[in-house]
Amino acid sequence: MDILEKFKKVITIYDEILQQPHRTEIAREMREEEDLFTLLCFSEMLGLPNPAFYYTLELYPFVIERFHDWHLRMGMEKSPLNGIRCC
Amino acid sequence: MNSVWLAIIGFIVFALGYRYYSKFIAEKIYRLDPDYVTPAHKYDDGVDFVPTKKVVLWGHHFSSVAGASPILGPAIALYWGWGPAFLWVILGTVFAAGVHDFGTLVLSVRNKGQSIGTLTDRLIGKRAKMLFLFIILILVLMVNAVFAWVISNLFIQFPAAVIPIFIEIPIAIWIGYAVYKRKAKMLVPSLIALAVMYGSAVLTSKLPFLQIDLVRYFGGADNTVLFGLDGVSMSFFVWIVILLVYCYFASTLPVWKLLQPRDYINSHQLVVGLIMLYAGLLVLRPELTAPMTNEVSDVSWFPLLFITIACGAISGFHGLVASGTTSKQLDKETDARFVGYLGSVGEGILALISIIAVATLFANAGDFRAAYSDFGAASLGGMSNFINGAAQLATGIAIPADIARTIVTVIVVSFAATSLDTSLRLMRYIISEIGSEYNFKPLTNMHVATSVAVVSSAALVLIPKGPNGFGSGGYLLWPLFGTSNQLLAGVSLLLISVWLKKQGRNFFYTFVPMIFIFSMTLYAMFVQVVFQWSGLGETDANMLLFILGGIIFVFAFWIILEAFRVFFKTDKTPPIDTSM
Numbered sequence: 130m131d132i133l134e135k136f137k138k139v140i141t142i143y144d145e146i147l148q149q150p151h152r153t154e155i156a157r158e159m160r161e162e163e164d165l166f167t168l169l170c171f172s173e174m175l176g177l178p179n180p181a182f183y184y185t186l187e188l189y190p191f192v193i194e195r196f197h198d199w200h201l202r203m204g205m206e207k208s209p210l211n212g213i214r215c216c
Numbered sequence: 217m218n219s220v221w222l223a224i225i226g227f228i229v230f231a232l233g234y235r236y237y238s239k240f241i242a243e244k245i246y247r248l249d250p251d252y253v254t255p256a257h258k259y260d261d262g263v264d265f266v267p268t269k270k271v272v273l274w275g276h277h278f279s280s281v282a283g284a285s286p287i288l289g290p291a292i293a294l295y296w297g298w299g300p301a302f303l304w305v306i307l308g309t310v311f312a313a314g315v316h317d318f319g320t321l322v323l324s325v326r327n328k329g330q331s332i333g334t335l336t337d338r339l340i341g342k343r344a345k346m347l348f349l350f351i352i353l354i355l356v357l358m359v360n361a362v363f364a365w366v367i368s369n370l371f372i373q374f375p376a377a378v379i380p381i382f383i384e385i386p387i388a389i390w391i392g393y394a395v396y397k398r399k400a401k402m403l404v405p406s407l408i409a410l411a412v413m414y415g416s417a418v419l420t421s422k423l424p425f426l427q428i429d430l431v432r433y434f435g436g437a438d439n440t441v442l443f444g445l446d447g448v449s450m451s452f453f454v455w456i457v458i459l460l461v462y463c464y465f466a467s468t469l470p471v472w473k474l475l476q477p478r479d480y481i482n483s484h485q486l487v488v489g490l491i492m493l494y495a496g497l498l499v500l501r502p503e504l505t506a507p508m509t510n511e512v513s514d515v516s517w518f519p520l521l522f523i524t525i526a527c528g529a530i531s532g533f534h535g536l537v538a539s540g541t542t543s544k545q546l547d548k549e550t551d552a553r554f555v556g557y558l559g560s561v562g563e564g565i566l567a568l569i570s571i572i573a574v575a576t577l578f579a580n581a582g583d584f585r586a587a588y589s590d591f592g593a594a595s596l597g598g599m600s601n602f603i604n605g606a607a608q609l610a611t612g613i614a615i616p617a618d619i620a621r622t623i624v625t626v627i628v629v630s631f632a633a634t635s636l637d638t639s640l641r642l643m644r645y646i647i648s649e650i651g652s653e654y655n656f657k658p659l660t661n662m663h664v665a666t667s668v669a670v671v672s673s674a675a676l677v678l679i680p681k682g683p684n685g686f687g688s689g690g691y692l693l694w695p696l697f698g699t700s701n702q703l704l705a706g707v708s709l710l711l712i713s714v715w716l717k718k719q720g721r722n723f724f725y726t727f728v729p730m731i732f733i734f735s736m737t738l739y740a741m742f743v744q745v746v747f748q749w750s751g752l753g754e755t756d757a758n759m760l761l762f763i764l765g766g767i768i769f770v771f772a773f774w775i776i777l778e779a780f781r782v783f784f785k786t787d788k789t790p791p792i793d794t795s796m
């Protein structure tokens with residue numbers, strides 16, 4: 130490995146070190162936004178009237194995996210909603 | 217003696233400590249297992265629990281724990297000469313801090329990545345946790361009050377540093393926006409930010425009209441401005457109000473908007489600062505002009521040295537970081553040695569350069585004794601002495617002294633500002649937690665909790681007349697800072713010892729530093745509460761310190777009793793993870 134490559138490697142590690150806390154915080158913000166979006170999509174099933182229900186219904190196939198991840202993260206082994214059988 | 221020898225001896229001891237002592241602790245005491253499934257893998261959620269390379273995690277851990285305290289503590293402790301401070305930093309790092317930081321990391325990893333606070337609740341009990349929370353609350357209140365004064369004092373003493381510091385805020389907000397919304401890279405923009413800050417430091421050092429000198433604006437130190445406040449007091453008032461208003465916003469905004477990008481820039485500053493000072497030291501090779509030991513009559517080094525230098529030797533705050541975030545990202549359990557032990561060595565290196573910078577600052581021992589005439593003078597001038605000493609070292613790499621002084625001030629204020637708003641944010645969390653624990657709903661609101669934190673800090677700063685004049689009310693409580701912090705370290709070491717005992721392991725290597733830390737802390741508290749603040753000794757009574765110190769002393773004693781009850785309980789069913 131020549132000096133330039135070594136230098137590049139050091140810079141990459143340095144950048145990774147500095148990125149680490151930001152990655153965590155940004156991922157947390159993203160996750161919170163996604164949770165809110167999931168809630169909006171499934172709000173009818175929780176008894177909250179949703180005028181955009183017919184449109185969000187179409188999103189179910191796309192968000193079902195995220196929903197599964199969410200209920201696992203919340204400590205629920207199985208889906209808490211009767212209408213959604215993700216696992 | 218040449219100061220380079222001090223650095224060489226320090227580095228050799230740290231290297232031997234890491235190579236042999238930490239290896240022994242890792243293999244024989246903590247028995248790290250490369251096959252153990254760490255919480256980062258077990259609960260990998262892409263946010264908190266993420267397996268991370270050990271070098272990256274070490275850097276993250278080190279930049280989280282490094283701040284103004286490992287600089288300030290040794291700079292004050294030089295009051296007893298550089299010898300005791302040097303010995304405590306190197307031996308404390310190797311035998312106490314290394315074992316403590318490494319141990320809290322392992323303990324947390326073996327307990328689902330839970331924090332020391334949660335583990336105290338589980339291992340010692342709910343009462344201990346609440347006592348713990350109150351002690352941390354007082355700790356962060358002191359940090360807020362003292363650091364607000366320290367930063368204001370630096371702004372008044374070094375007005376050239378004001379613009380470079382304030383420039384950082386809009387740049388950090390811009391970087392936060394660019395990274396979060398536009399997914400831009402951070403490295404280049406943050407290096408540009410650093411260049412802009414240091415570029416402006418060069419300008420402000422050379423052009424006096426760019427120096428925001430409030431004392432001059434208010435007509436000088438002797439001019440009465442408003443409410444009977446002179447120019448200096450009024451300047452303190454204005455800076456403290458600005459800082460606390462800034463902290464309110466900094467601690468309520470989402471972290472990615474300001475705090476994270478600003479910390480990112482500050483991490484560069486840590487690297488720049490360490491390289492600049494050690495390179496300057498190697499080039500200049502200055503003699504140590506401070507005495508090795510300094511005979512004093514007012515405050516004895518034993519036991520006060522061990523609570524004056526906390527960060528840099530051993531600090532309870534490190535355990536909070538190690539068990540709070542680092543443990544959730546550990547890839548392999550065997551990495552804990554590198555991350556935890558070397559993290560504390562990093563702090564030791566920072567404390568070492570602080571000792572060298574101050575010990576080489578003075579022309580001779582007489583000048584040193586004039587500057588460090590009593591403990592009050594040492595506490596008051598510690599940070600300025602470090603800045604002047606560090607600037608002197610930086611001249612070794614051809615940076616003019618005035619510019620070096622401004623740059624070092626910018627670095628120190630950045631660290632202190634990070635400590636200030638992190639501790640205000642922490643105070644908000646604790647107030648909310650106490651509010652929810654006692655079912656007092658208003659305190660759980662973010663703005664109410666932050667307002668309580670800001671107002672109580674401002675009251676402590678401004679209402680009582682502190683030893684360093686108007687605005688230094690926080691210094692009245694500062695003697696309690698070291699004790700509270702070291703108490704936290706003692707409790708963490710005790711939790712590690714309890715865990716080792718329950719696993720049937722040798723707990724001698726964590727128990728001995730724990731006994732040492734507890735005895736020094738309680739001894740120091742007892743001496744201060746009974747002989748210094750109660751009025752029974754030669755000094756006048758100080759009821760504020762006497763009452764608060766007394767409360768902390770009772771709480772500390774109570775926690776230790778609760779902890780020892782757990783330690784000697786013959787419980788056959790350990791409440792901790794047995795999957796090892």
